[in-house]
Amino acid sequence: MPYKRGKTWWISFTAADGTYVRRSAGTEDYAAAKALEQEHRGAAWRQKELGVDPPRTFEEVMVEYLGNAASSQKSFATTQFRVKSLQRHFAGMMMNELSGRDVREYSAARTKAGKSSATINRELAALSAAINWCVTELEWKLPNPVKGRKLKEPEGRVRWITRAEVDGLCRIVRKQRFGDMLEDFIRLAVNTGCRKEEMLGLEWRRVDFANRLIYLDGEHTKAAKRRSIPLNEGALAALKGRMAVRAEYCPTTPWVFTRKNGARVADPSTGFDNACIKAGITDFTIHDLRHTCAAWLVSAGVPLIEIRDLLGHSTIQMTEKYAHLAPARVRNAVSVLDMGLSQSRYSENPAVLQEGYLRLVKP
Incomplete structure (x- = not known):
């Protein structure tokens, strides 16, 4: 029977294989929670008796992920915001059938809406994390076509003042x-x-x-x-x-x-x-x-x-975006070539050139 935790209803039941199921219904409406519980009971029975992998909607995946894994994140509010963007596109979609084409269509739609590649990648990362969590923790058989489909992002922004x-x-x-x-x-x-x-x-x-x-x-x-x-x-x-x-x-x-x-x-x-x-x-x-x-x-x-x-x-890669602000480092490096050229005017003896180089780079 559904029960309340705070304002949200949760469902709990024992499946046909003896597994105890307890999860958030993601709703404050008792009737909706009861219907969801019956749906889960039926799906669990079909999975055990008929070997049928139940369909999983976008909403189911996100309810499980946000209610269990993401809620402990420091950036939970940001994750919720990204999920809202995903929901406008993937609402009602069966995640068992999610394909690379669906991911590309989402990226194209968000790009058309003026969103940057970085923003789109962060949103898709939230979708990928939710799928991975359900696959690992709930053992749901779901594809994850987000993998390998990140958009290319421009070089990181560096804005500073004097x-x-x-x-x-x-x-x-x-x-x-x-x-x-x-x-x-x-x-x-x-x-x-x-x-x-x-x-x-x-x-x-x-x-x-x-x-x-x-x-x-x-x-x-x-x-x-x-x-x-x-x-x-x-x-x-x-x-x-x-x-x-x-x-x-x-x-x-x-x-x-x-x-x-x-x-x-x-x-x-x-x-x-x-x-x-x-x-x-x-x-x-x-x-x-x-x-x-x-x-x-x-x-x-x-x-x-x-x-x-x-x-x-x-x-260190995150810090290297500032490296261009220290041109003196590479300027000192190429000055070694000038020293080598200067030495060669007086002698072609490799030992003499080596000695000049060592004097230059000696700390």
């Missing part, structure tokens, strides 16, 4: 409502490379002034990996500004970025976007503050592998 532009942006921010908070947010972002959610979720217990570090546990990071972030003078100044506000208005709040009533700041994007417009900075988002930090580090000659560790990238 130190002078950051200073100009902060001057404008200070004149806005909650300007002191937003300026500290911007300063901390460009000096640490933290993501927006990493900063908004930052608690004082994870700020170590003595050792000049911020500690992020796996639950706080996108890659679900623990990392510590060193604090330079700019980052320390931003945090001390937040601490002064806390001491004056809300000494018990656990949050670094908080309103004066102690509530955590939800999202400073509106104030940030307005400030960018006034500063004449176009095509720039809060996430680009992270790009700005990376760009400044690369331009200063910091090795990419160190930048990878600071930003928490899962692979």
